[in-house]
Amino acid sequence: MRPAFRASVQAPQTSILSPHLRVATYNIHKGVRGVGSRKRLEIHNLGLGVEALDADLVFLQEVRHFHHREAKHFERTWFGWPEQGQAEFLAPEGYEVAYRTNAVTKHGEHGNALLSRWPIGDIGHHDVSDHRFEQRGLLHVPVQWQGHRVHAVVAHLGLMHASRVRQVQRLAEFIAAHVPPNELLVIAGDFNDWGEKLDAPMREQGLARAQSPSGSGRQATFPSRLPFFSLDRIYTRGLRCVATQVPRGTSWARMSDHLPLVAELELI
Template structure:
């Protein structure tokens, strides 16, 4: 059986808390993610461990956040730390309905005080002979930091991803000046799904009044079908970022 289409969701989930950390909303995030039921889920700011919150917050799951979110729907998942502190750590994660061939967490922090990483995985899809490469990112807040991170990511892709391989990069780029697009397109042959389908990157932050175009889904070797930024209820009551979704045909464009 050959898979004909692939659905993707990308989400900065703010460690399972609502805006301003007013409420612990991980159960509601789980319900919302399961309702979308994407084949691949790219998560940023997922909490790997927080010993203090586990003791103090009612409803904190016994499972890790990635196991809790993945349970019953995504049998394959990978979590990568990018920030470690006294009570725990958080980072990026990928949930997948299809098995991983490999995954690796890459440190892209150009400064000692900045904790950032890139989660690079490959998965095997039914009917495809070659693995699909998928990368979850959360870039820094400073322009000079992001430029270095972009350069690191481009070097990684050029050295580890075949030019004819299907590739998806999704996450929180913090790129309100929209500098990533030029480098991704010219250096890597990537296109951004909202720019292709709707004419511009989607406004995704803050979710209750989206102004900044922070979150992206880049691709190559696929044909986009549709995409959406999820800003209505329940999403506007969860993280401060909108979730992004995209559907692709597994036919190169």
């Protein structure tokens, strides 16, 4: 049983036979909010939130595989720390799960995950750490969607602009080496691009940012309580965006410091 959660998400335009691929990206902040005595476990609410997104592909960042100290801290709470890794715990029924670790710490580890309604292939991981203080990686998962292979790449880039520029270059090298040029590609995650400077180098790699065709409305996702920055992004190749949404409301604002970004995509 999970705690009550009221989600405010538009009805999906996708179904198993729909021409649209519905994708979401969400930095879940390791399933915990607050500090000290005000620290609270949000992973159970996040499970309901992920399910409410009803996305074909969910790109997750800051996902705990395990953390001994947090598990002990929350062991006497009503719901408690999940026995599974967070990626498996958050996956709606019937979804396949891919997870790879980016960072190993004293008490545990965390990384990126992909939850997929569609069958997945071999899971790949590429280290793009720019310095020893930030461990970063790309999670690469091929997905079979309605007779097409979609290469899903979950990204979480660094906190410094120079690092992000170098990581985009490494991303380009990874794509050239591992993604055939005629196959579909979706790259999503937390790009930490406060100054909106990465769209140009991503376009140079043939990647278009998923934005509403009308151009109306900002895709601000951070901070969740008063979103101003568009840190969470979806970039595509071979697909066009027909709609975007950032779910908002009190429930979404309390679960993570980021809001999710959802996009409806179709073949070009």
